[in-house]
Amino acid sequence: MPMIQVTLPDGEVNEYSTGITAGEVVIDIFGRKHGCVAAFIDDEQRDFSTIISNNCSIDGISAESEEGIHVMRHSAAHLLAQAVVMLYPEAKPTIGPAIERGFYYDFANLESFGETDLKAVQKKMHELARNNLTIERVECSEDELTELFATNPYKLEIIADKLEDGDGSTIYRQGEWYDLCLGPHVHSTAKLMHVRLTSVSSAFWRGDQNREQLTRIYGLVEASKEALKLKMAALEEAKKRDHRKLGKDLQLFHVDEDVGQGLILWTPRGAIIRTVLQNFISEHLTRQGYHQVYTPHIGKLDLYRISGHFPYYQDSQYPPLVEKDLMKKLSDDGCSCSDLSNLMVSGDIDGYMLKPMNCPHHIKIYSSQPRSYRDLPLRFAEFGTVYRWEQTGEISGMTRVRGFTQDDAHLFVTEDQIAAEVLGCIELVQIIFAALGMSDYRVRVGLRDPDSSKYVGESQRWDRAEEACRKAADSLGVNWSEEPGEAAFYGPKIDFIVKDVIGREWQLGTVQVDYNLPERFELNYKGSDGELHRPVMIHRAPFGSMERFCGVLIEHFAGKFPTWLSPTQAHIITISEKHADYANKIATKMRNAGIRVEVDDSDATIGKKIRNHRKMYPAYMIIVGDGEMENGTVSIRARNGNQSADVALDSFITDICEEIEKKVAVPSLVLEENC
């Protein structure tokens, strides 16, 4: 029998007879308990059943590896579809990929399927897994495929789209069930015992709102029972730091249905966090030569006609406001809502709009007086509140809202100044992320799509601006990706993106170069040559909005803010009622030193009071009793439970002020360890 040479992962070469499968080689290398789900053949992912007929290299794909988990998830999606079709024969499977957090499968004809139905499907999946069905790969011609999927228009659409005329493809078969798929897959359903279906939702066929709505089922799969249990526990744990839960527990913000969806009410404790952050940011703005400005919440429709926001973005704006005399006249004339809307779009009547962006107002500040090249760069900053009509279903906590305050600024610069100014914006992000210990974010540099002509401005200018963005992103020292086609039509941009506790990505800040608005508003400055030139604008909101940023921060700290940001920095707790005066006296002294203090002189026991105050995660609890009162001292209990007895009040105040001043990440004014 002819032999073939197989290179093993350690570089050794083994000889096997042709006809051996990849799975058999993996067993030969790693033994029966190989823990692999598929194999790499010449670095390509293949099934265990693949027959080896040429010299090649082979390695196992461990169930724990990224690729292995992906294979498991994909196979679990197939198992899900098999189970669903057995229970709901009318259902039409469409697509079912592995995703970052598990897998899903989309079904047509599965309306009114709800979370209560998940249990039965999951049970069926377990049953199929126990049956230890072999998962086989079968090569099919285009005709065979068309016949196999004759009753499933979705699969037929995929076949028509993905296959060149006359090409075949593969299906995977397990028991009676088969699905169109490239693979690879695990070799048996027995590998998929540890699945858990998590949720049901809807999705559109091919992500297109105009096409059929499908029912999507999400699930998780792990290699062992323990791993699944750990996964579920980790998800539960993550939910505890959800900013919506913590926001309520810690009284940071409130959303009231009588006020409106997506409109954040900053309660006193949350307002402190916002104020402290804004002050922190403002200090750096001053240092970087920004000018703080204030502008109103509304502006005339005409302003937004010039900027291009109205009516182009009409769907994502609150409807305009119309002056009351005009409104009365229109109403007397029998003008309907749609007439009104048409008149506004055509420009026949004017009104005001809640501002969806701050730029037009800042532009008007720029053009309020003649500018010379000596004035540039001009940097106008404002914590400007804007309003956008987000879709009902999109609104969520503080991260997706309808009214929000951007840490906004607009820089008016000459062409030559773009690079330095973009870099300056990035530096600010770096300083503040570093102060907050936020390192888990990604950066996306949006560039123009070279094949498209939708972009305004000359291409040499774009090249320079894009290069400036790349350089600035480089300076951050974190991973960033270049994304052609992601630029705005008016200029390239840099976006900062973070994940929330349940893995959703949110864009925080953005820095955008803009050639368009200066054009639209005919901005200019007098150059050294005595001629008028057009400035370039840079829009930047490095943290996006105070709402979203604080939401993300709550989760980042899990509610346990560093002392400088903490809504209350020290809770003073009395041992008994006779210490109330002393407690209030030191509270006054601490407040005078600028420390945020709360006093609990109620008559509950000390243990009880500590227990209750812990829930609010103050950086420090200050315990005062007879000893402290006599000596003019305090006992400190840090958030982590560490204690320090009989510390002189003045020295504590000095220390905590220093900790606040230095923005120390973890409250740490404790001498003895005593957990």
Add this chain to the structure above:
RNA sequence: GCCACCAUGGCUUAGCGGUAUAGCACCUCAUUGGUAAUGAGGAGGUCGCGAGUUCAAUUCUCGCUGGUGGCUCCA
């Protein structure tokens, strides 16, 4: 907006065709207690809103409002 699910005092929650549990928080009294729950008592709810079915609805049906997961991951 669309699909599924959810909505009970400040929070967590039981319950059901006959107007409702419990714990924490709150208040009162006793206790004056030294670092994760002292004891006893009390108050607090038109069961999200509006209609319908019924002798009767928090419970069933419909609508609305609000919330949650998702609607970008492509055989």
